Amino acid sequence: MSFSDDLVQWYQSNKRQLPWRDTHDAYVIWLSEIILQQTRVEQGLPYFYSFLEKYPDVSSFAAASEDDILKLWQGLGYYSRGRNMLKTARMVQADYGGIFPEAYDQLIKLKGIGEYTASAISSFAANEPKAVVDGNVYRVLARYFGINEPINSPKGIKIFQSAANELLDKHRPGIHNQAMMEFGAMLCRPKNPACNICPVSEGCYAFANNAVNLLPVKLNKIKIRERYFNYFLVADEHTLVMNRRGDKDIWANMYDLPLIETDTLLPPDGLLALPQLKALFGDDIKIDEIFPVIKHVLTHQRLFVRFIKLQHHHIELKEQWFITDRNNLKKLALPKVIFIFLKNIFNL
């Protein structure tokens, strides 16, 4: 019995039942793989269902608008995944007649599909012998073979890909890949791995050398930027002023409120200089209510978000601002922190 055989055997009797397993539809597999990038299965599952229901095939996906896709993606994060999916769906519709490709060399050219995802789709859908290397596989390989090269160094990435390629069972690459990942997710976990019931502990370097908690090695302490967002609620009975975000910063092409970003800690009294507000909104405004600062944590940024309700009779709309009915909010893709605020304010 080889390492792969042992894992596959374990996989077949211990795998979770997941809706994207046991299909060979490349479109469905693609949908699941993009959703699951940097996302836990439990978090992605409801999105997978809603996307599949609304867009049962690539043609219907390609016909959607970016606003539609981002709205359905709302809350999942890494929104470029959604925007790239739309580009890819349209490319598949135009260049492949709506037939989702299954070949690695074609997949790798599509937006949002990198080495991992191209390997996953091609091996799951068509049994193409491409080895996946995701976070699970890095961990399994590092521990089992005692590889101490950092998993996120350029050298490490090549070493792990080579190791995965060598290990791949060319006769059943799809199930081999799934078994590697499921094993990493369920037994060979980052913390408290289940070495006591591990089917391959006997040949495991880390288990034999008491190095399970030392591997894999990862470097790069990401640095976190602090930002201070002052959002302004300009609303009447039925409508409010919204802002369409640009395509560079976080939450690209999504919708929030008129914003003043400051580069220092917010003043304790919560007051921005009134002249600054008048310069932005016009003279006819007054601060109505200042809400407590909300700390919103992202991977690379810590946001200190403060909402300020303004009284107004007339305001001047800036370039990316527009007035919309409250009822239209259900159609706009909102960042989590904006969504929560508006939901609470308007009892949505």
Place this chain on the structure above:
DNA sequence: AAAACGGGGAT
């Protein structure tokens, strides 16, 4: 080669 890109769960 680094940095950027969300949000949430486990420890």
Place this chain on the structure above:
DNA sequence: ATCCCAGTTTT
């Protein structure tokens, strides 16, 4: 708090 999740793109 820290890590990391079925990673990819941009700088």
